[in-house]
Amino acid sequence: MRITMIGSGYVGLVSGACFSDFGHDVICVDKDESKIAALEAGRMPIFEPGLDKLVAANVAAGRLSFTTDLKSAVAGADAVFIAVGTPSRRGDGHADLSYVFAATREIAEAVTGPTVVVTKSTVPVGTGDKVEEILAELAPDMDIAVVSNPEFLREGAAIGDFKRPDRIVIGTEDARAMQVMRDVYRPLYLNESPILFTGRRTAELIKYAANAFLATKITFINEIADLCEAVGANVQDVSRGIGLDNRIGSKFLHAGPGYGGSCFPKDTLALLKTAEDYETPVRIVEAVVQVNDNRKRAMGRKVIRALGGDGTTGAKGKTVAVLGLTFKPNTDDMRDAPSLAIVQSLLDAGVTVRGYDPEGMEPAKAMMPDVTYCNNAYEAATGADAVVIVTEWDVFRALDLKRLAGVMAAPVMVDLRNVYPPAEVERAGFAYSSIGR
Numbered sequence: 449m450r451i452t453m454i455g456s457g458y459v460g461l462v463s464g465a466c467f468s469d470f471g472h473d474v475i476c477v478d479k480d481e482s483k484i485a486a487l488e489a490g491r492m493p494i495f496e497p498g499l500d501k502l503v504a505a506n507v508a509a510g511r512l513s514f515t516t517d518l519k520s521a522v523a524g525a526d527a528v529f530i531a532v533g534t535p536s537r538r539g540d541g542h543a544d545l546s547y548v549f550a551a552t553r554e555i556a557e558a559v560t561g562p563t564v565v566v567t568k569s570t571v572p573v574g575t576g577d578k579v580e581e582i583l584a585e586l587a588p589d590m591d592i593a594v595v596s597n598p599e600f601l602r603e604g605a606a607i608g609d610f611k612r613p614d615r616i617v618i619g620t621e622d623a624r625a626m627q628v629m630r631d632v633y634r635p636l637y638l639n640e641s642p643i644l645f646t647g648r649r650t651a652e653l654i655k656y657a658a659n660a661f662l663a664t665k666i667t668f669i670n671e672i673a674d675l676c677e678a679v680g681a682n683v684q685d686v687s688r689g690i691g692l693d694n695r696i697g698s699k700f701l702h703a704g705p706g707y708g709g710s711c712f713p714k715d716t717l718a719l720l721k722t723a724e725d726y727e728t729p730v731r732i733v734e735a736v737v738q739v740n741d742n743r744k745r746a747m748g749r750k751v752i753r754a755l756g757g758d759g760t761t762g763a764k765g766k767t768v769a770v771l772g773l774t775f776k777p778n779t780d781d782m783r784d785a786p787s788l789a790i791v792q793s794l795l796d797a798g799v800t801v802r803g804y805d806p807e808g809m810e811p812a813k814a815m816m817p818d819v820t821y822c823n824n825a826y827e828a829a830t831g832a833d834a835v836v837i838v839t840e841w842d843v844f845r846a847l848d849l850k851r852l853a854g855v856m857a858a859p860v861m862v863d864l865r866n867v868y869p870p871a872e873v874e875r876a877g878f879a880y881s882s883i884g885r
């Protein structure tokens with residue numbers, strides 16, 4: 449198949465590379481010339497484990513190419529995927545669909561024959577209808593079917609999630625489009641990945657419902673963690689105890705500083721907007737958004753208390769080393785990372801913040817200029833009155849605790865990801881606090 453992927457970011461580049469690895473001919477399009485130039489030079493614009501090798505192999509095989517010229521890339525394509533950003537609009541949290549509609553208008557100008565236009569970006573329910581209207585208005589005599597095909601990729605595990613999905617969701621009622629999408633996903637079809645055909649609006653809502661549910665699950669265990677601290681229970685054991693019930697499942701029950709990233713915060717807000725538009729409030733998700741936002745600030749107060757302060761004051765002039773800045777390990781993505789709110793609350797309290805992250809330093813510097821950036825955990829901890837683990841990168845899982853204590857002004861650790869067993873850290877002489885234990 450001839451596939452055009454519009455948008456070469458976290459979703460488009462991974463999806464395009466994986467489709468080419470299935471044997472399809474893929475052209476990845478992006479407006480950003482520097483991004484396309486980097487890709488053509490074999491440099492990845494994002495950090496995603498394994499992506500550089502996957503791209504290089506398929507470029508070498510002649511199945512994958514990059515261009516800024518959307519018109520030529522769309523001409524003759526069997527399927528054109530829209531994988532452009534749908535960020536939260538400033539202020540009201542609604543999904544900004546301007547990039548989706550701009551791409552749609554350009555596609556309408558470029559289509560040369562029967563085509564399937566696929567929204568892979570996460571788009572509010574009903575967006576497919578609007579894309580269809582634009583195409584019908586600008587290319588009335590073209591046979592174009594609009595399909596919803598949401599992605600369920602986790603950053604840091606995106607290639608594995610694409611090649612071994614729990615399911616593929618295709619939203620269309622057009623018979624020709626269904627066949628085209630079966631051909632597009634044939635390699636997965638053959639290895640029995642369940643392909644779910646639904647209506648287009650249903651497919652769009654499945655994406656939001658999935659992410660909102662995952663965000664709810666995380667927020668649930670985060671609140672249970674607070675209760676564990678109050679009653680003297682262990683949240684990791686509670687997670688295990690409930691997760692063994694196969695109706696609950698053990699995943700996404702790790703208590704932490706709150707969820708972040710480019711999806712959960714954005715998608716929960718967009719779902720609430722849709723619910724508001726249709727006057728059908730989703731109150732549980734409203735609570736999840738509010739609890740998660742409050743939690744990130746509460747983590748800053750937790751650190752200040754560990755410094756001997758009372759939550760917002762009493763830590764002035766202290767130094768804190770923050771280990772891990774990205775919203776999760778194995779990514780360079782800083783979007784809505786818990787570290788942003790935590791660092792801000794520490795800076796507001798007059799704390800000097802030193803920081804280290806294996807992959808996120810560049811994007812972090814742009815977002816948090818007042819942090820002193822260091823090259824490793826021990827350098828960050830040098831002279832610090834506390835060390836805080838915010839993101840559970842593997843490199844923080846086996847720190848030399850004695851060495852760490854030796855470089856610090858005071859051996860205090862706040863472990864917001866429960867990386868360490870408390871006894872081990874206390875044996876190394878640390879005053880240790882964590883989540884829900």
Ligand code: UDX
Nearest residue numbers: 599600601602603700701702704707708709711775776
């Ligand atoms: C998520 C969904 O998992 C994915 O299916 C969707 O396509 C995009 O959004 P992603 O945002 O990349 O993927 O990361 P994910 O691994 O889901 O983690 C999201 C946030 O939840 C992170 O901040 C992570 O730290 C947090 N999290 C996750 C927890 O706090 N506890 C957990 O148990 C799991």
